[in-house]
Amino acid sequence: MQLTGQTGTARPPADGPPGRGLLYGVGHACARRPWRVIAVWLLVLLAAVAADRAWGGAYGDDFDLSGTPSQTGADLLNAHGARGSRGVAAQIVVRSSEGSLASHREALTSAQGRLEELPRVVSVVGPPGAPGAVAEDGRTGYYTVRFEETPAKFEKAYLDRVDDAVRGLRADDVTVEYGGPLGQLARPASADRASEVIGVGTAVLVLLLGFGSVAAAGFPLLTAIVGLLTGLSALGLLAAQFSFAAVSPTPATMMGLGVGLDYSLFLVTRHRKLLHTAATPAEAAARTVATSGRAVLVAALTVTAALGGLFASRVGFIGMLGLAAGTAVLVGALAALTLTPALLGLAGRRIDRWHVRPPVDEPDDPGDIWYRWAAAVRRRPWTFLVLGLLILGTLAVPVASLRLGHIDAGASPASSTERRAYDLTAAGFGPGANGPLTVVVTLDKDRPTTTEQRTTLAEGLHDALVTTPGVASATMPGPTPDGALLVSTVTPDTGPQDRATADLVHRLQDEVLPRTLSPQGATGYLTGGTAGQLDFRDVLADRLPHVVGIVVAAAFVLLLAVFRSPLVALKAAVLNLLSIGAAFGVVVAVFQWGWGASLLGIEETVPVESYVPTMMFAIVFGLSMDYEIFLLSRVRETWLQTHDNHRSVASGLAGTARVITCAALIMTSVFLAFLLSSSVVVKMLALGLGISVVLDATVVRLLLVPAAMYLLGRANWWIPRWLDRLLPRLDPEGAHPAPPAENAPGRVRETR
Known part of the structure; x- marks a missing residue:
């Protein structure tokens, strides 16, 4: 058997010298006219925030499960006018401190009348007259209040009116607590702001220690914050037209802040390197956007495609979560590709003027620690490959006992009214x-x-x-x-x-x-x-394989088109699946088994929320591809110049290891900061995403990827000629490989 294909030898793009294209022009224009770009972004940000405040929508957990028994039953009740079927129900639980509720009849009746007078209330049924509304002990009961729509979407001020309606009960020594969606409305202000502050503070520390330069730390932060605020405002405007889950702003914030910092950091790091050889700062910024900017663009598209794959679940609730996070990612990428080069152009060659220690650049010295690490992996690739697989495999063991379910109010903080x-x-x-x-x-x-x-x-x-x-x-x-x-x-x-x-x-x-x-x-x-x-759990469990298949296939094709290598694309997909399995295993061990759960403020073991695995898979797979693309872009860049696989892997690993490590630390801190949330589901997402980033930046990027690429050798860059002709070229700024001559050195021939 004979396999014939080609490896990449570069040829200049048809439209001019290598590297001069759309992204080069964008970077050059933004760096040449920084104040215009900054002014445009400030205007866009202010307009988006103002529009969101004026016309933005609310978030609520409404989802349709057409065809399931629960949805069919609910539709039948509504169609035939069953008592108590109209509207959204919430409970107000009451308990007499002393004696039975019957001794508080007057206060109970008065409270029911006042509740019925509230706007958007359809009906109120409760003690003392409603059958079954009082427990056997006579001291505990509940009102069932039906609203025109879920009260979880109401303004917080509405809760004050409910408090006024039941004030007489509390004055009569009756305990009153809110359950269901009314209890959700009563939740204290989210800890998201504190999480964001912690994430940003950690990012400042990591950037200053990792790169030394104040500007190198400040530019990614400024870009990420502008992109995040703009993205969240855009999401608020979308929420006025579409139904988004109540948790939507949280994954959007996680993703927007995390990738915004990462993307801008990669650009700033490359720019500082190119400043040494570029004729002008604008030229360095242009070349930065034309090279690392290409990786940012492909990475953002990959993450967005993975999140878009959530629509394959055919459950709008899940698909819209993906849309929320994807919106933040795209806005963050746009800010990185335009606002960052503008800031770099504004700083000029004074980017390292303010520093807390000698600024650190991408390494050129073969004696650098990352070059030495690459050499160590090259000497023992099988050892490092097996070690990495053992780590991921061990962490993935708990996945075998994964139990999906819904986390009820019993897992909420004991201090909450729900x-x-x-x-x-x-x-x-x-x-x-x-x-x-x-x-x-x-x-x-x-x-x-x-x-x-x-x-x-x-x-x-x-x-x-x-x-x-x-x-x-x-x-x-x-x-x-x-x-x-x-x-x-x-x-x-x-x-x-x-x-x-x-x-x-x-x-x-x-x-x-x-x-x-x-x-x-x-x-x-x-x-x-x-x-x-x-039913929601069962539907998602049945459709998760579809989501996995579509997301993996889309990412595989995208990587194949970008890097022109079936083995590289396949390796990336397989390793990312392994790291996702390991992250799932950690989530199961903590939340289902209770290992260390008390450290996160969780008082009891809980099942894994039904939509968390689907959501985690899309996010983690997309983020894993982020670092894969940044690493492989540098490896391939050296390969096209040298056609030396070992040198390419070493150069790519050394050139990106520091920035990937810092980026991973920043993103991990952003995710783990959301462990402060009172929501168990948010804690679950935060831990799973944080662990996945750590595993991806260490075990996968530092062990498995270089070991596998060393073992594959020149086969990394083999592609059948027919496939190379068939695939679109997603290489907007780089060189386009040309087919080598029959006896050219780039030819890869395998005979068996």
């Missing part, structure tokens, strides 16, 4: 009362039923429900106002996030309801918040 409402409900009514299930039964239109037959059906269903293991109680199924449906409320023995509750939902939906109802020509559906979350 956690106190959850605990009061669990103590008074049982843990399952925090996640009741609604059974909706439709009757066969072609088989008319008498009142007696419906009664028999309802009694048989009730008996089947109450005798099902895991059911604490079930109400007698009753008809909707039009008589088209039968509705029953089932209370599980266990809380919403317990595995036993998920098992119960599947048992009822897949076994109990079909067995009981099918002989009567009826169909049953389980709906409600808990059932909906479990």
Whole structure:
């Protein structure tokens, strides 16, 4: 067998000298006219912030699961006017400090009347008159307040009006706590601002220590902050037109700040190197954008493509999270490619004038620590390859016990009103009362039923429900106002996030309801918040392979088109999957197994939130490709000049190791700073993303990538001729490889 292909030999682009193209022109223009560029960005930022304040939208956790039992059941309830089905429900839990709630009847009735008068309230049902609204001990009860839309989206000022409505109860010595989306509205101000300050502060320290120059530290920070504020304002304007999850600003902030710092840092580092040989600072900035800027552009497109792959889940909630983060990434990249060269042009050759220690540049000395590291890996590539694989494999072991679920209010801080409402409900009514299930039964239109037959059906269903293991109680199924449906409320023995509750939902939906109802020509559906979350989990679990396949395929094709090497693209995809598996393993060990969870302020073990693996995969895969692209761009640049694989790998690793390490430290600090959040889901994302960046910048970039490229040798740059002709050329500023002659040294021929 004979494999014939080619390796890259450079030829100048058709439009002029090498390196002079679109990105070169952008960099040169921005550096020549810095004040214009800075003024434009300031105007864009001010306009975006003002527009967001005036017309920006709100965020809320609304998602559609068309075709699932929970969504079908909810649609049936709305269509047939079932009592209490309209609007979004929230709970207000009350508990008498002394005696029963009956002794507070007047205050309870007055509070209900005042709640009904609030704007956007559809209905209020609660003690003392509502059946089941008071626990057996007589001291605990709850109002069910239905709003026109989720109160989680309301302004904080709305909560003051709710407080006023229940003030009489509190004055009457009754404890009042808010649950559900009303409890979400009552959450304290987010810790995101503190996280951002910590991330920025750490970035300043890392940049000053790593590069010594005040300007080299300040320019990336300024660029990242401008890009982040602009991106978040743009996201707010998008939220006025589209539905974004409540958590959307957090991943957008993480990604916008992290990649904004990284992209600008890579440009500043390359510019300082090129200043030594460029005729003018503007020329150095132009060449910087034409070389490292190309890597930034490709990296940003790769990250955005990975985030866009979330739409393959066909769940709008998840896709819009990807859009939120992708918006911040694109704005951050645009700021890096335009505002950074403007600042560099403004600084001129005085960029290192202010420094805290002698400024550090990209190494040229073969005695530099990173050259010595590259030489060590070259001497023992198999050792380093096996070591890296063992590290990632060990960390990935916990993934085998991954359990997806929904993290309920029981995992919220004990100081929050939603956690106190959850605990009061669990103590008074049982843990399952925090996640009741609604059974909706439709009757066969072609088989008319008498009142007696419906009664028999309802009694048989009730008996089947109450005798099902895991059911604490079930109400007698009753008809909707039009008589088209039968509705029953089932209370599980266990809380919403317990595995036993998920098992119960599947048992009822897949076994109990079909067995009981099918002989009567009826169909049953389980709906409600808990059932909906479990359907959401199952849908995402089924579609995660689609997301993985599309994201990996898109990244593979993009890398193939950029680096013209099937092996390089395949290696990048495989190694990134390994690092993602290791990050997942750490998340499972901490949150499911509880290893070190108390250090993060988590009081109990929890399942992994259903959408976290999908979201983490897209973000981590995109970020992993970031560093891969920065490293491989420098390796390929040297390869096109020398056609020496060993020298190319060593030069690329040494040239990017310091900046990748600093960038990784900065991004890790940005992510881990969000561990301060009160949201367990945000903590989960923060830890997973932070660990993934550490693994990617150390184990993958310093061990696995150079070891694999040393072992592959010249095969790294082999590509079949037919594939080279077929692929588009995503090399806007670099040289385009030309096919070598038949006996040229670049020819790679393998015979077996």
